[in-house]
Amino acid sequence: PYHGGVSNSFVITRSFSHMYRMVKEALHERANLLEIAPHLSAPLPIMLPVYKWWQLPYYWVGIKLYDLVAGSQCLKSSYVLSKSRALELFPMLRKDKLVGAIVYYDGQHNDARMNLAIALTAARYGAAIANYTEVVHLLKKMDPESGKSRVYGARCRDVLTGQEFDVKAKCVINATGPFTDSVRKMDEREVSNICQPSAGVHIVMPGYYSPDNMGLLDPSTSDGRVIFFLPWQKMTIAGTTDTATEVTHHPIPTEEDINFILTEVRNYLSCDVEVRRGDVLAAWSGIRPLVTDPNSKDTQSISRNHVVHVSDSGLVTIAGGKWTTYRSMAQDTIDAAVKSHNLQASPCKTVGLLLQGAEGWSPTLYIRLVQDYGLENEVAQHLANTFGDKAFEVAKLAQVTGKRWPIVGKRLVSEFPYIESEIEYAVGEYACTAVDIIARRTRLAFLNVQAADEALPRIIEIMGKKLRWSEQKKKEELATAKKFLYYEMGYKARSEQLTDRSEITLSPGDIDRYKKRFHMFDKEGKGFITILDVQSVLESINLQINESALHEILNEVDLNKNGQVELNEFLQLMTAIQKGYVSGSRLAVLMKAAEENIHQREVISVDRSCGGL
Numbered sequence: 001p002y003h004g005g006v007s008n009s010f011v012i013t014r015s016f017s018h019m020y021r022m023v024k025e026a027l028h029e030r031a032n033l034l035e036i037a038p039h040l041s042a043p044l045p046i047m048l049p050v051y052k053w054w055q056l057p058y059y060w061v062g063i064k065l066y067d068l069v070a071g072s073q074c075l076k077s078s079y080v081l082s083k084s085r086a087l088e089l090f091p092m093l094r095k096d097k098l099v100g101a102i103v104y105y106d107g108q109h110n111d112a113r114m115n116l117a118i119a120l121t122a123a124r125y126g127a128a129i130a131n132y133t134e135v136v137h138l139l140k141k142m143d144p145e146s147g148k149s150r151v152y153g154a155r156c157r158d159v160l161t162g163q164e165f166d167v168k169a170k171c172v173i174n175a176t177g178p179f180t181d182s183v184r185k186m187d188e189r190e191v192s193n194i195c196q197p198s199a200g201v202h203i204v205m206p207g208y209y210s211p212d213n214m215g216l217l218d219p220s221t222s223d224g225r226v227i228f229f230l231p232w233q234k235m236t237i238a239g240t241t242d243t244a245t246e247v248t249h250h251p252i253p254t255e256e257d258i259n260f261i262l263t264e265v266r267n268y269l270s271c272d273v274e275v276r277r278g279d280v281l282a283a284w285s286g287i288r289p290l291v292t293d294p295n296s297k298d299t300q301s302i303s304r305n306h307v308v309h310v311s312d313s314g315l316v317t318i319a320g321g322k323w324t325t326y327r328s329m330a331q332d333t334i335d336a337a338v339k340s341h342n343l344q345a346s347p348c349k350t351v352g353l354l355l356q357g358a359e360g361w362s363p364t365l366y367i368r369l370v371q372d373y374g375l376e377n378e379v380a381q382h383l384a385n386t387f388g389d390k391a392f393e394v395a396k397l398a399q400v401t402g403k404r405w406p407i408v409g410k411r412l413v414s415e416f417p418y419i420e421s422e423i424e425y426a427v428g429e430y431a432c433t434a435v436d437i438i439a440r441r442t443r444l445a446f447l448n449v450q451a452a453d454e455a456l457p458r459i460i461e462i463m464g465k466k467l468r469w470s471e472q473k474k475k476e477e478l479a480t481a482k483k484f485l486y487y488e489m490g491y492k493a494r495s496e497q498l499t500d501r502s503e504i505t506l507s508p509g510d511i512d513r514y515k516k517r518f519h520m521f522d523k524e525g526k527g528f529i530t531i532l533d534v535q536s537v538l539e540s541i542n543l544q545i546n547e548s549a550l551h552e553i554l555n556e557v558d559l560n561k562n563g564q565v566e567l568n569e570f571l572q573l574m575t576a577i578q579k580g581y582v583s584g585s586r587l588a589v590l591m592k593a594a595e596e597n598i599h600q601r602e603v604i605s606v607d608r609s610c611g612g613l
Helices: 002-036 055-073 083-089 109-122 178-185 255-268 324-343 365-375 377-397 423-426 434-441 449-467 469-487 493-496 508-519 531-539 547-555 568-577 586-601
Strands: 043-049 079-082 098-107 133-142 149-158 164-168 196-203 217-218 227-232 237-240 282-291 306-310 318-320
Touching: 002 055, 002 098, 002 324, 002 493, 043 083, 043 227, 055 098, 055 149, 055 255, 079 083, 079 109, 079 531, 083 098, 083 237, 109 324, 164 493, 178 196, 178 318, 196 227, 196 255, 217 255, 217 547, 227 255, 255 282, 282 318, 282 493, 318 324, 324 469, 365 377, 377 423, 423 434, 423 469, 434 449, 434 469, 449 469, 469 493, 508 531, 508 568, 531 586, 547 586, 568 586
Parallel strands: 043 217
Antiparallel strands: 043 098, 079 098, 133 149, 149 164, 196 237, 196 282, 217 227, 227 237, 306 318
């Protein structure tokens, strides 16, 4: 028993030591990320709600250890909040059972733009980079000295043109995330898999679900998974799930995963806040590449850290890891490549190396954009915090609006600060497809899938002109982008909330009320309404909406797509709104506003009745 105790102590000590090193590394890299890309990253306070008294000291000790490990790199010291103070900072929280909260500081960044900034910075320092390129097979030859087959390059394919070409190198590095094993098997067909992919689903909801500058982390969900709830791009992002999955180029969020997140969110938000399925503006699934270390004898252990492995043929594989530690992962990989291939290299210089856009950036740079170019304040802030000091180049491309204000910068969609000149600029930054624009240059697809869909025609028109696309190519791009939004960004799951098979569960009183509202538009008693019916009513209350906009509004509710909205479809819509499956229906709001306007006109005012005398 004593010997067993020593063994267990050793395992615990080793585990603690490993965890300490992981946290220390992550905190060092987080501090570096905030330094080298200040325009793309920022500290974010995160609240841990506490619902049991015993959890308070438990969480507090953990967070203080976190601060201690961070040392001089601690963003701000964590602190404990009383119940009243916690509700003041996060008023959406459930009041019942809440004991207090603990707040700690972490970092948040624009991941897509960060990825691009790293690539552009590498290119600036001499790297040759290629987009939309896949490896067909590895190039190998026999090494006369060792008598072993060695990897000396790769056969690649441009997936946009189908052209194939060879890339030769002294060392080949496999850094392909969830596709790690497919490349390893090109090197050695019988090699065991080390990557164990896990699916994480995220959803985006309106910004009013969270405070502007306070995130929430729930470490004790119903099934033990951690759920976060964070302000992001003036919206609210929630996630994540953690389930085994197959590796695919096109991961799809499931309705089950979306509802799991919504259920957990309902558990810690106030009952006054109705968490509606219809408020999910976008949803997507990502693949987390957890790995088993091939260098370890314990083949069952899953590493949440990164693993570097060099095969007998010289293929260097880097797998696992996370966004925060990308730079140290790269350093460890290059160190392994230099050592295993006897390469000549100077010490790593990437700590403190500013990324593209950071050189001349300051928190007040956006003011110069407003003053020098006449951009809207929100647009200027977006450009400065996305492109850094390169924002001036985007502003120079912005076209004059012809309005008094803003002078330049036409938005793609009214509710988001993305402007048309960003598309032209993005083409110069390797954007090749419409999906690149809505998902990887702007974040429209991630913030509001319907807004992204509405912006597509204009995006394709601008890209088509810049890249000289044919009409056929434009149609293909539109179809591909719509398919991407429908399946991979949650548009399908969103649209299925209202179908021609949706059940009507309204009360008799509600049905009568909504029938009266419907018949205000269907004056002839046809049983359906058309664009002409809606236009007629709107004109009677002096409200003008153009025909194309009305067509879009009715099309959202026209479930059988016959060009008209039947009474049954309208009642299905009102049921879905009442249940929270659908939110923000333009037709429902328009009809209610028209009803109220007409009703007010029918009531005789006190003035018209001579003061009631």
